[in-house]
Amino acid sequence: MGEDVVIDVRGLDAVYDVDVESGVYVHAVDDVNLQVRRGEVLGIAGESGCGKSTLARVLYGFVNPPLRVRRGSVVISADDGKYDVVSLSLDERRARLWWKVISYIPQNAMNVLNPVERIRDHFIEVLKYHSSKADVEEVARYLEGIGLKKEVLNAYPHQLSGGMRQRIVIALALLLNPRIVIADEPTTAVDVVLQRGILQLLVEFQKRLNNTLVVITHDMGVHAMITNRVAVMYAGNVVEVGETSAVFEKPLHPYTQGLINSLPRIGDKSTRVGLAGSPPDLRNPPPGCRFHPRCPFAMDICRREKPPFIEVEKSRFVACWLHVKR
């Protein structure tokens, strides 16, 4: 593993148990291999239900039943060594990694604050349980650095607007200056103006603190705007990874092509073509390549065997039989 890889994911497999007795489960993350590099902004793209949020949770280590990791490793390199999130216990994850090394901005960030606690208590409790000092003054200065007045500290969540609450959640995530920040759908359910502000905030902080940002979103526009590299997921598999500009200009996987082609472009007045069909039921995924039922280029082998995840060019990965040299 290279020195600048900050999260190394190998063979990760995670499922949601639907019915333990009959062995029915939703196969949400299927044999994922991914490297997140230090200081980059990595995007994870894909439509709803493709497993990207689940992947994010497993990377972080927030795994509660019915979610279960079956195989694989997620090795995070912190200042004091490397840790495999999967093999650590919950207490160890909490003690060594959470919020200090890696933090998480959840989906629906506007509703995650405790309605009966003041904002400042949200900060104090994080400080109390992850470091020793709980200095309100410092928190106030920190917030001012984000553009939030320090009066906000005494307020209750319901008194603030949705946008302000979003900023607070971001502020909480960055409080202890973690190396890695995972942002799950930070701009969904938010208006366009707010979106821009949030993205700017995230990028600004990433540059300032020089940490690594992993952005999960189905919005390709967000990926185009802020990510350095992007990983595309479909039905629990990572199907393509590469530098954002490269993936957008020349998508290799048919699914990625479909995604990119459906985006509007300035100057191009032709009709946008979407992808036919819908994602498979992950309780019973199709054999072989999971995309083959919708793929216009499906070959016989695609229906039988899963394509390997290979590096076709430098730092360019794809899982598709079209790109496997025989």
Place this chain on the structure above:
Amino acid sequence: MAALSRTRIATSTITGAFSRVWRTSRKFRIGFTIFVALLCLGAFSIATPSYYKNWYYFRKDTPPQLTSLDFLLGITTNGRSVFWILVNAIINSLAIAAVTTLIAAHLGLFIGMVAGIRGGWVDKVLMFVTDTFVTIPGFPLLYVMSMVLRPMLTMPLLGLLISLTSWPWPARQVRAIVLSLRERDYITVARLSGMGTGKILASEIFPHLLGWHLINSTNTVLYSIGSEAGLAILGLSILQEDTLGTMIYWCQHYGALYRGIWWWIAPPIIALILLFISLYLISAGLQEYFNPRLRG
């Protein structure tokens, strides 16, 4: 022909729903079983011999013997068979509760629906009346009314009386549910597409309410049996009839406990407890079915 098939559909829907609830909730299974067992016990009352109301028919204060049904649970201080009193008492208590539920649960359902659907000042007035009744502590009101109506108290009248204090709760419940349903999108769609209030009520809202109506009814039955027993302890029930409450009253009256006549006081208490627990489990089971979050 059409009517027959409609009944068939109705019964199959009901049996279908019933088996679904039965499969889902263990609480419901246990509760329903106990309740049915008690009903079966009460069913013995059909075979009540004609002498069962006669005082001093048997030798008083005889402990239980297995010789015959008459002596199965012993004899009271009035010389009557505890067994026959018990089975009649179960039925009578349930009968009173049935009257209460018929009145209170449906009155509550109606008021709750109207208040929830109409809104505005209709809602405010109805809720004010409901809240006022909630403010009047149920039991004190009950005993005052029972005292005044004592000379002419019959079982249906008692049932009506108890419903006076039990209708507010279902009303509030139903109103809350109607309010939350109202905000749902499909109701707005129905309204915007021109459906009348009555039709919306019947086809969209009512099916959801049915479940809660069932739960409210079960709770009302429970409340009614308890209220009757409570009134009886003070001597305000129908003392000439046999209900679970009056059994206890007469026990107390004759000091059965201090004299060791345990076979007279134990059966009604056990029956009451079993009724309460089973009815509650049925209600909780139904709630589990309608609100999956509550399942274990």
Place this chain on the structure above:
Amino acid sequence: MVSKPLIQYLIGRIITYVATLFAAFTIIFLLLKAMPTSIVDLIIESMRATGAVYDPQALIQLREALYEIFGLKGSLLEQYVTFLRRFLTMDFGPSMISFPTPAKELVVRYIPWTVGLLTFTTVLSWIVGNFLGTLATLFRKSKASKVLQGMALTLYPIPYYILALILIFLFAYILPVFPIGGGAPTAPLISLEFWKQVVYRSFLPAISIILPSMFGWWFLSSSTLTLNVLSEDYYMYGELRGLPKSYLFKKYVLRNILLPQTTALALSLGGIFGGALLTEAVFAYPGLGLLLYRAVGSGDYGVALSILSLSIIGISTATLIIDLIYPLIDPRVRYR
């Protein structure tokens, strides 16, 4: 902190309080008027039924006096006003039980016992019940929790007075330890003996109320509420940030179920009171319940109505107090 919407809320509550009291008394007035027999007739009837012969003149005077007491004299409006006045002052003339002591005085004498028992059991049950219910739900896989759950399901539906009967059966008949019928304590007020007697007499009634209330009702309702909180986004976010379970229990769960449970407390006071009255009657505990039992037995409508009036005013006021305190615990109401 004291904002205009808050003041509006408080004033609104007080107005509702007064309006509801008047509405309640009016409803009772109407109900009594709708009865086929009036209270006065019933009293006269019961007096005649004893077989004694009364001087007709005295009877008429008695009737007049009774009409005055129970608000049956004069026009409908006059009756209503008299009735209201009597209800508000709990003044229903002399009692039958211990004539000529005013009914009001009798009631007042028995109040402290009931209030003491009720306050103690209600507060204890609410606090401990909520605590246990929440804790048990957080650790709902554990054996102890399952035992408590089972206990709660069995205890909750049992009314206090039925449990009272069972307790009498157990403790007085099988295992004679506590008294079953006592009346007021005999020792002087400020003495250890007095308080020992109080505890001795209160123990079983208190248990009858505490068991279904604490381990039943408050346990179950807080359990349900806790399940709701556990599925909320803000709880998940607390876990996500690595906050320990003990902290989440205090600040995230307990603190949030405090709100609906306070409202529930206010709503349940009526039911608790009614049940407590009967429990007192069963144990012959020297509180309002025992007084009520005697009043019903002797057809003492004055005392009965006094107790009714007291219960309405008392519970409404207690509910009002809780409502007025509520903004202090719910920031969403305090800051609009």
